[in-house]
Amino acid sequence: MEIREFKYPEDLIPTRQLWESIEKGINLGLSDEPGEIEKKLKRDPDLFILAISEGRVVGSVIGGFDGRRGMIYHLAVSAQFRHRGLGSKLMAEIENRLRAKGCIRSYLMVTRENAEAMQFYFERGWERMDFIVPFAKNL
């Protein structure tokens, strides 16, 4: 299993296929269009991580750091590769990379119905923030 940074554009097709295959928790939107991915990679090429097995994309995670807080997006592991520690490996990798940039606290979002994902994050030291209501706006 290889953990490496996203290669543009050759990883676009398999990574989108991976995200589409995830049953719940990944809602593809404007930020997942190729042009937006290219923009993200120009800013943080080292925070877009893939897991590769036998030449196939089987996992992903994306990080962001604005100088104050980190954010983690699109942790995904192909169904055939779950329960082998790959999600933990990807999370450890992105957390280490954020930490190396000076990030001291990070957020991530989980859809309400995704109890399995919540349990996964609890077990890795993440806290639920019930006092916050997320807001969003297209700019």
Place this chain on the structure above:
Amino acid sequence: MPTVMLAEDDETMVSLLRTLLGMEGYQVVALEMDQDIFGAVKDNRPDVLLLDVHLPAVNGLDVLDQIRADEKTREVSVVMTSGLNLEVECMRHGANEFLLKPYMPDDLLGILKRNLNSTARGNS
């Protein structure tokens, strides 16, 4: 210019495949998801049909059965794709190839090349 017909429900994926295949010299015909795939294959006779097993309105294997049962379309090369490993089932229904998602662009290009070569041999 060889023609590849796409039966794919994700518009972004269609756009990505159109760009990739266009750069490699293929003519791409992307079907609308409310379009009759079998009818389009019969009318256009593409060199290769890239057909997802799981489409919103239709089962790709049923379409493949239709294609193989009709003498006007049975020679069309069909590459089936899925996120599930359905290779055995697809080949049993008469697919030329099965491509497990997620696949790398080179995997798709290799399969297309192989199938176009075999089509050319079959026509000679």
